[in-house]
Amino acid sequence: MSSSFSTLPESEARHHTYSRKQKSLGLLCSNFLSLYNRDDVESIGLDDAASRLGVERRRIYDIVNVLESVGVLAKMAKNRYSWKGFGGIPRALEVLKEEAMRENFLNTFEGCNYAKVSDEQEDDGISPDPNIGTRQDKSSPSSVLLKPLPSSKADSRREKSLGLLTQNFVKLFLCSNADLISLDEAARILLGDGDNLSTMRTKVRRLYDIANVLSSINLIEKTHHTESRKPAFRWLRMKEKSKNGSSIAFNQHESGKRAFGTEITNTSFKRNKVVSSIDGKPEDTKMKMQMQMKHEDCTNETDSNQLEQHSKTSSKGFVFGPFTPVSVSKVGDSGNKRVQDWESLATTYRPQYQNQALNDLFTHYTEAWKSWYVEIAEKKPVQQTS
DNA sequence: CGATCCCGCCACATC
DNA sequence: GATGTGGCGGGATCG
Structure with a gap:
């Protein structure tokens, strides 16, 4: 079915250096999010998502799997997930923390005998007590010590x-005081002290x-231990002070914008070779991205948190969008604080990527952000529902 | 060279 | 026994 292909032995000329x-999971996840983070999405088909x-x-x-673990999604049936939204996170975290407390999560580790924790899932909180079909009753007197009981x-x-x-991993942050954890530490803790290097x-x-x-x-956010030491991750959220029954609000991720540099579809390059869109489609649909952050975005969440909205228009906090602007560590000084002012940052700071692609991407970013910002700025001057 | 982590084989679960 | 899930780790890339 070829037509104007002639010979295509050329495989290095176009080598868009893989x-x-x-293709990172993070990016893919961002795209996934911008694709489904809408108010009218309630069901997500895996096949659909994949394609x-x-x-x-x-x-x-x-x-x-990981999104479900934090309450953003929930499995409905085979091949089907339901979109809970970011509003589901606070709740999930609460459950997680509670659960951790109950089972003496940290102590189990820090104590002396490192062990693993096995548990149920959180879900809506209704787990059938009757008993699990398994014959082995895994209810240790106090908590799980020693191995994970087969x-x-x-x-x-x-x-x-x-x-x-x-x-x-999340519980680790929720419980521990240190909000900086390296993956090695996490792995060591969540695993046995002595374990095969392979494991x-x-x-x-x-x-x-x-x-x-x-x-x-x-x-979470990736950083380094104070003074550019080993890489580690920081929990980006106040510790849930379980004071009352309410959950802490969320301060991010609102708009149902898409605005990602390129098309939603992850560029498909094989590891080694180049796969020039063999697809029969023109695929120049990239321009279809209408970063219409559209009307309300606070209407859908309908969550029980209220402080969530103000952060919307002010966007002073940090975070926005599902995308993570590559790496923009230092802004001006050694302040390893959060990103404080994206607006100015976007216009001032120029990453200077030596990679053309990234450069373009960043440009797109900036533009997307700007237009989006302007749009809501005039669209909803002060409107905050209230 | 060590840190990062994509790719996809294939075992196990479910339909 | 086909199809859905998803461990797992080789080895390519990144920094």
Whole structure:
């Protein structure tokens, strides 16, 4: 079915030097988010997501699993997830923390005997007590000490699942005082003290995956230990002071904007070769991205948090959008604070990527951000529902 | 060279 | 026994 292909042996001329960055889980997750973070989305089909994002199904599972662990999604049925939205996060975190407390999460580790924690899932909080079908009753007197109690080979799977690991990783932040944790530490803690180097490596690999998507959700951020030491991750959110029954509000991720540099579809380059869109489609649909942040975005959430809206228009805080602006560590001084002022930052700071692609991307970013900002600025001067 | 982490084989779960 | 899920780790890339 070829036509104007002639010979295509040329495989190096066009070699768009494969870039891993374009295929990262984090980016993919961002795209996933900008694709489904809408008020009218209630059901997400894995196949649909995979094809629309232009990736293999396998990758969707990765994203979906960790997103589900933090309450953004919920599995409905095979091949189908429901969109809970970011509003679901606070709740999920609460449950997670509570759960951690109950099972003496940290102590189990810091104590003396390192051990793993096995548990159920949070979900809406209604877990059938009757009993699990498993014959082995895994209810230790106080908590789980020592190994994860096999339970059954079936559970063994869940034991190492990305989802569970995600939750434990999060619990680590929720409980510990130190809000800077390196993946090695996390792996060491969530794993046994003594463990095969191999096991460690695998665990860390997984943590990288998790960290990437959590980053794109803006739950955590990558930094370095004070004074550019070892890389570590910081929890981007006040510790939930379980004072009353309410949850802390969310201060981010609102608008249902898309605004990502390129098209939604992840550029598909094979690891080694070049796959020039064999697709029969023109695929110049990239311009279709209407960064219409559209009307309300506070209407949909309908969550029980109220302080959420103000941050919307002011956008003073930090975070916005599902995208993580690559890496813009220092802004002016050594202040390792959060990114404080994206607006000015966008117009002032110029990353200077030596990579043309990234440069373009950044430009897009800036423009997208600007137009978006302007748009809402005049669209809703002060309107805050109230 | 060590840190990062994408890719996709293939085992296990479900339909 | 086909299809959905998703561990797992080799090895390519990044910094």
